[in-house]
Amino acid sequence: MTSEAPGYVAPGKGFDRDMNYIPDRITAVDPATGEPRRPEHGPADVPLWPAEPGRYRLVAAKACPWATRAIIVRRVLGLEDVISLGTPGPTHDQRSWTFDLDPDGRDPVLGIERLQEAYFARIPDYPRGITVPAVVEVESGKVVTNDFPWITHDLFFEWRDHHRDDAPDLWPDDVREEMDEVNKRVFTEVNNGVYRCGFAGSQEAYDAAYDRLFAALDWLEERLTDRRFLMGDRLTEADVRLFTTLSRFDPVYHGHFKCNRQKLSEMPALWAYARDLYALPGFGESTDFEQIKRHYYVVHSDINPTQVVPKGPDLASWHAPHDRDRLGPTPGFAVR
Template identity: 65%
Template sequence: MTDAKNQDKDQHSTAGAYVHAGEEFNRDTTYIEDRIVAEPENAELGEGAQAWPVAAGRYHLVAARACPWANRTLIVRRLLGLEDAISIGLPGPTHDARSWQFDLDPEGKDPVLGTERLQENYFERFPDYPRGITVPAIVDIPTGEVVTNDFPQMTEDFAKEWTEFHRAGAPDLWPAELEDEMRDVMKRVYTEVNNGVYRCGFAGSQEAYDKAYERLWVALDWLEERLGEKRYLMGEHITEADVRLFTTLVRFDPVYYSHFKCSRQKLTELPNLWGYARDLFQTPGFGDTVDFQQIKEHYFIVHEDINPSQIVPVGPDLSNWLSEHGRENMGGSPFADGATAPGPVRSGEEVDPAHTPLR
């Protein structure tokens, strides 16, 4: 178990991210590996993990809009139409040393869980939980106990285990014929891009930063080339691979370019990636989950070691996210035959109109 001082640092930062002088950034990827599955008796589990049964109305997804890992779950939940099956809690963009808090809700409490901080739900199950209190997390409503914070498995299980509760016309985000290649692509996207921007931002030395910067841009150049030949990462239609890349791209110019020093080029200067990002943003289920103001407030306020002034930038201008992307000329479509876009965002889950160009 970490000492109290280091535990506070973990909980006060983004998924345990913190600058350590002279060191490369290494993310703690130890998560609560329990799964929620359709057939618990047949579930493939890691050592010590438990299987929980799929059940509509039993679980509460806690997912801060500011966090890229949580943003994935918001997108997948919406694309698949799981809003009626899995309720949602939306913490504010900043948090104190204890954890993410429900400061946007009336009286500062999540209306379903009745808690002020997500930490309470972690401690309900693990009183001595030694790691950072991360989002996304799924909480068992009857007990108030956290079930899992394993975000990559979470969205995969939404797609594969919750099919009974998918909306009519839900897309197949994990096409069986593409899965092996998808996993290779997603692994590279995660290590080199999703986590690569953090490796730059939290580098503890010039040498560590230079290495991280080089790795990031090798990967972004690879993606720029790949997306010159394919409308989406895996071809003609959206898959989970696109969800996982999108949440980093949509944060690139507002945050990572400056705050994390990923500044060789802006996203808007990379023709294929910029067109691709706008194509996704303008697809229902993607841009309508993105709150640019919360994103900026989170990074620039919480990361005091990187931005001691905690001043939040006013820009950039967001109107260009709605400009024509031209990606339809490459063929394909967001969703394969038989699949459709999700309907309007449900009441109470809309992004503040002042925080998005989608007005």
């Protein structure tokens, strides 16, 4: 997510994620005023930008779970021709994510070598970590926002006029309140919980983080035993948010972050659920296990000083039948 200087563990302390991001939002244009409309959800006093096809580029590394959720949502909603995608490589130095996968090491649309350049174009000497996902205005080359929870939320709510005809309703109104609660627990206890384990600076901090993480995974295992998706028989953004952590669990979090009570493949409902999602358009194709492993094992050099990337685990079983269709219908966008 971030390109902070190496040194992710604070000795003697627990992990506390910095959640301060550029708060701007990209919203649909109000036809009466011609200006971006004030969004229904979220802070009311943030700068707004108009949702205009072709104006923005999503910069999102497949190595990063927070960025991968944006890649998946963009694909699921059919926004590929509306918002272009730039993909930095899996590793970075203390300055910035870099476009080392592209010819000549430059993003082919923005023409930059480092994502840092887009941040500095907007905010000279930007003082925080250079994070992905980030949305960049193509013409000016300036970053618009890196506020990852709202990026995917707004891809659904503010770009609806440009969704594919069979796009799923990722935020159903009738379960919104419950879904907000599920998202909160998944974020604090699972998405962030694995980092709380991996970046623990004391035995006490690690033990507490480990217990919290697996208590939440036990809750999810039970919840998903008799329902196909987190909110029942409908795919929602809650599933996207959980998937990007589950897909990294055995390759990275189990060993590298010491989340080793069980592997994902040893939790029957969660494992089948993850494979079910992996088979859907946008999920498996946005999951690059080699980039994921290289990112964590190379970048977190204080946890893995040798920067040796493990060969395993064997990932062929991600393609095994999941038998989850007995619990509910397959999302319409996945049927061709």
